[in-house]
Amino acid sequence: MxxxxxxxxxxxxxxxxxxxxxxxxxxxxxxxxxxxxSTNLNDWCTVVAQKNVLLVIAHPDDECMFFSPCAQAMAKYAENVYLLCISDGDYHGMGKIRPKELIKSCKFLGIDRIEIIFNKFLQDDPNANWDKKLLKKIFRDRICQHRINVIVTFDEYGVSGHANHISLYHALNELIHEESDDCIAQIEAFALKSVNVIRKYIGIMDIIWTILLKGNSYVCINSFGGCIASQLAMRAHASQFVWFRRLYVIFSRYMLINTLERIG
Ligand SMILES: [Zn+2]
CATH class of the missing domain: 1.20.5 (Single alpha-helices involved in coiled-coils or other helix-helix interfaces)
Known part of the structure; x- marks a missing residue:
């Protein structure tokens, strides 16, 4: 038997x-x-180790949809991590709910210093180019206040081409090139590299192109536990977790791999 x-x-x-x-x-x-x-490949942790780090996003859910490997590495290795969200994500009238979802999501990513900006000139709108002067002032104030060493945001394509994401890159790029006082001169600025639509949706298989095209950029790869935390973080955005985002979290390489390029 x-x-x-x-x-x-x-x-x-x-x-x-x-x-x-x-x-x-x-x-x-x-x-x-x-x-x-692979330490040589997963080298983003060496950049943020023991530093004061600021992650700047445009909307609640950017932190897990696009930055979750990078954000979790920051939470694990940096001295202090600050998350600055420039809008409340009110484009579809959910500006009351989404900030609360952001706070829940950040718990899974290990970030608890969160600031959300509520400003009528910085509204969630895919067609709005935000005012650079206003953004630069916001960035500068936080960099000096928290003695930031490393700041991270979107690149010039903004992952999805969203105008608000792109505005963050242009404001940060301008700030670090024109300011030379102590606060700004000592920071290292990085942009999350956007990839083409095929690479975007092949998940971990994008590791091949990530290695081949690494160059001088830094790479951050989620651990297996980190992948689960990313999924839970996205589920915390219940108002946004519609069918196409359920597919997104399965297939998107940004849930697993981030490539960061130095600005300036
Ligand atoms: Zn966004």
Whole structure:
């Protein structure tokens, strides 16, 4: 009888192990573990170690949809992490709910110093280019107040091409090039590199292009636990977790890999 049970269990395991879904899943886990433990590749943690770091986003949910590997590495290795969200995400009239969702999401990412700006000139709008002068003042005040060493935001394409994301890059780029006082002169600024639409949706398989095109940029890869935290963080944005975002969190490389390029 025992022999029959053992044989049944053995054939069940062999059956599961021979399915292509299992084999692909195993391959993904192995690739992720190798990538995560490759110090040369996963070098973003060395940039933020022991530093005061500021992550600037445009809307609640940017922190997990786009920056979650980078944000979790900051939470793990930096001395202090600050998150600055420039709008309340009120484009669809959810400006009361979304800031609360941001705070919940940040708990999963390990960030608890969160500031959300409520300013009528900085409204969530995909067609609005935000005022650079106003943004620069906001950035400058926080950089000096928190003695920031490293600041991170979107690049000139803003991952999704959203005008608000792009505004953050242009304001930060201008600030670090024109200011030379002590506060600003000592900071290192980084932009989250946008990738093309094919790379965007091939998940961990984008590791191949990430390695080939790394150049002087820094790479941050989520650990297996980090991937779970990213998924939970996105689920904290219940008002935004519609069907296409459910697909996004499965397929997007930004949930797993971030590439950061130095600005200036
Ligand atoms: Zn956004």
């Amino acid at each position: 025992d022999g029959n049970i053992s044989y049944g269990l053995y054939t069940f395991i062999v059956k599961i192990a021979s399915t292509s879904v299992f084999q692909v899943s195993l391959l993904i886990v192995v690739v992720m573990m190798l990538a995560y433990h």
